Every structure is written in structure tokens, then in C-alpha cells.
Amino acid sequence: MEIIQASQLKKGTIINYEGKLFRVMDVHHHTQGRQAGYILTKLRNLADGTQKEVKFSSSDRVEREYADKVELEYLYEDGHFFVFMNTENYEQYHLEEEFIEDMKLYLIPNSVFYGLIVGDKIVGIDPPKYIEMEVKETEPNLKGATVQTSNKPAILETGLKIAVPFFIDVGDIIKIDPSTNKYLERVKKK
Numbered sequence: 001m002e003i004i005q006a007s008q009l010k011k012g013t014i015i016n017y018e019g020k021l022f023r024v025m026d027v028h029h030h031t032q033g034r035q036a037g038y039i040l041t042k043l044r045n046l047a048d049g050t051q052k053e054v055k056f057s058s059s060d061r062v063e064r065e066y067a068d069k070v071e072l073e074y075l076y077e078d079g080h081f082f083v084f085m086n087t088e089n090y091e092q093y094h095l096e097e098e099f100i101e102d103m104k105l106y107l108i109p110n111s112v113f114y115g116l117i118v119g120d121k122i123v124g125i126d127p128p129k130y131i132e133m134e135v136k137e138t139e140p141n142l143k144g145a146t147v148q149t150s151n152k153p154a155i156l157e158t159g160l161k162i163a164v165p166f167f168i169d170v171g172d173i174i175k176i177d178p179s180t181n182k183y184l185e186r187v188k189k190k
Contacts, residue, residue: 071115082100114126
């Protein structure tokens with residue numbers, strides 16, 4: 001545990017607030033001319049999954065909790081649960097859909113994610129730096145299109161919608177950054 005300034009909070013940080021563990025889901029820094037700034041956060045209670053907004057002044061201090069990162073392989077969806085396996089000891093974790101949040105659209109069987117563990121409990125899932133996915137729907141390829149031209153919408157194999165360059169076609173495998181939902185490069189042409 002470490003005491004940090006509220007202004008150092010980032011999305012994904014785990015804090016001890018009011019005696020409970022919370023994960024920071026969203027952070028907005030606000031300044032108002034000569035007045036002191038404040039930080040508006042959206043926190044998720046790790047015990048029961050409830051969310052609340054908390055406003056910190058920029059001078060407030062919070063207790064930051066450290067989580068161990070373990071490599072998890074996504075296996076399959078089982079009703080309202082998503083099953084992950086620890087790649088070191090093969091222990092399986094059944095995580096509820098609410099717990100996965102926006103990661104659901106990145107879950108491809110056998111893909112690797114990182115579980116954040118505090119004590120013996122998984123408190124969050126972090127994606128890898130990039131994920132490779134197949135393009136399932138997009139407009140036809142335009143002749144002469146290059147990376148510098150504007151983008152077109154595409155739907156990937158999990159239903160995720162992103163903008164891709166005009167030269168991307170249905171069936172192409174592309175690399176995307178899950179932290180920004182942005183196209184990075186084409187990995188394999190159809």
C-alpha cells in the first residue's frame with residue numbers, strides 16, 4: 001500500500017477508499033481559473049461491483065493498493081460467466097459479465113489477458129498491448145487507397161466496431177490497441 005496524491009489517479013488504479021477496495025474506472029481532472037482543481041472519478045467496488053462517482057480535491061491523498069499481475073488465458077463463455085485459466089498453475093476463474101466490462105468485445109478464445117490479484121482474489125482484467133482480430137464486415141476495398149486516406153467503419157469477429165483504413169477488406173487480420181480502440185496495422189491479408 002502507498003499513499004498518493006489524488007491527482008496521480010489513473011484508470012485501472014486500485015485504491016482503498018472508506019475501508020473498501022475500489023478500482024478507478026474513469027478519471028477527469030478539472031481546473032477552474034484561480035480556484036483549486038478537483039478530480040472527478042468513477043469507482044467500482046471490488047467486493048460487490050457497485051459503482052459510484054467520487055470527487056477528490058487535487059490535494060487529497062488516497063491509499064493505493066498494489067495488485068499482482070498473472071497471465072490468464074481466456075477459454076470460453078459459460079452463460080453469464082467468462083472462464084479464464086492461470087497459465088502458470090492452470091487454476092480456472094469464472095468471472096461474471098459485469099466484472100469483465102468493456103473487455104468483453106476483446107475476448108477471443110486462447111487470447112492472453114492479465115488478471116490483477118489482491119490477496120487471493122482477482123480484482124480486474126487488463127488487456128494485452130494489442131489484439132489481433134479478423135474483419136467480418138466493412139465496405140469494399142477502394143483501389144489506390146493508402147494509409148494516409150480517411151477511414152471506414154468495420155465490424156470485427158467479436159462485434160467490436162472500429163475505424164480502419166480503406167485498404168482493409170473482409171477477412172483481413174488486423175492488430176488493434178484495446179486501450180484506445182484504434183487500428184494499428186494489418187497482420188494478414190485475406
